[in-house]
Amino acid sequence: xxxxxxxxxxxxxxxxxxxxxxxxxxxxxxxxxxxxxxxxxxxxxxxxxxxxxxxxxxxxxxxxxxxxxxxxxxxxxxxxxxxxxxxxxxxxxxxxxxxxxxxxxxxxxxxxxxxxxx
Amino acid sequence: xxxxxxxxxxxxxxxxxxxxxxxxxxxxxxxxxxxxxxxxxxxxxxxxxxxxxxxxxxxxxxxxxxxxxxxxxxxxxxxxxxxxxxxxxxxxxxxxxxxxxxxxxxxxx
Numbered sequence: 001x002x003x004x005x006x007x008x009x010x011x012x013x014x015x016x017x018x019x020x021x022x023x024x025x026x027x028x029x030x031x032x033x034x035x036x037x038x039x040x041x042x043x044x045x046x047x048x049x050x051x052x053x054x055x056x057x058x059x060x061x062x063x064x065x066x067x068x069x070x071x072x073x074x075x076x077x078x079x080x081x082x083x084x085x086x087x088x089x090x091x092x093x094x095x096x097x098x099x100x101x102x103x104x105x106x107x108x109x110x111x112x113x114x115x116x117x118x
Numbered sequence: 119x120x121x122x123x124x125x126x127x128x129x130x131x132x133x134x135x136x137x138x139x140x141x142x143x144x145x146x147x148x149x150x151x152x153x154x155x156x157x158x159x160x161x162x163x164x165x166x167x168x169x170x171x172x173x174x175x176x177x178x179x180x181x182x183x184x185x186x187x188x189x190x191x192x193x194x195x196x197x198x199x200x201x202x203x204x205x206x207x208x209x210x211x212x213x214x215x216x217x218x219x220x221x222x223x224x225x226x227x
Contacts, residue, residue, distance in 0.1 A: 035216075
């Protein structure tokens with residue numbers, strides 16, 4: 001159980017274009033999902049918390065107009081990198097927490113999406 | 119924000135040797151998670167520790183949660199090349215997780 005998928009696994013795009021990444025919880029419903037960014041040999045940096053049916057909560061320094069998040073259903077969150085530039089090239093990972101009221105804060109991660117902006 | 123410090127940052131050992139990774143904080147955590155991540159993949163949850171002083175074993179991996187719930191350690195016995203990866207500790211409140219900087223472990227055959 002607790003499987004999270006991401007699509008695509010990798011994408012190459014031209015500078016100025018927009019890219020959409022999907023994150024799905026396959027065997028549970030997730031009212032909250034998380035989007036992280038990871039640079040080579042570094043830890044995960046939380047970008048935003050995606051809330052089903054409401055606006056995402058962005059971490060300090062993350063441009064909400066640049067990284068659009070939509071959590072339209074209990075199993076799907078999308079991250080759109082708008083007007084991508086080479087500096088947006090990175091490994092983007094989503095996670096979701098299965099509903100377990102009062103339980104430990106365990107998150108399950110997708111396999112990640114490697115974005116390369118030319 | 120609750121900060122987690124991991125040490126060492128890098129660890130390279132020979133197959134069969136033991137290793138320990140540490141995760142420390144000045145904050146108290148209700149739980150701590152350990153993840154392992156391989157290149158090009160997402161982190162995989164290894165274990166969650168909840169109770170102060172708790173020790174959990176997962177085959178050759180032993181996880182310990184400090185009595186005060188501010189620190190944790192991961193010990194690998196007789197490491198194998200398959201243990202190679204980035205080990206991350208994480209802890210947090212109700213929903214957001216704070217991650218340590220990670221420990222890159224390389225086990226040479």
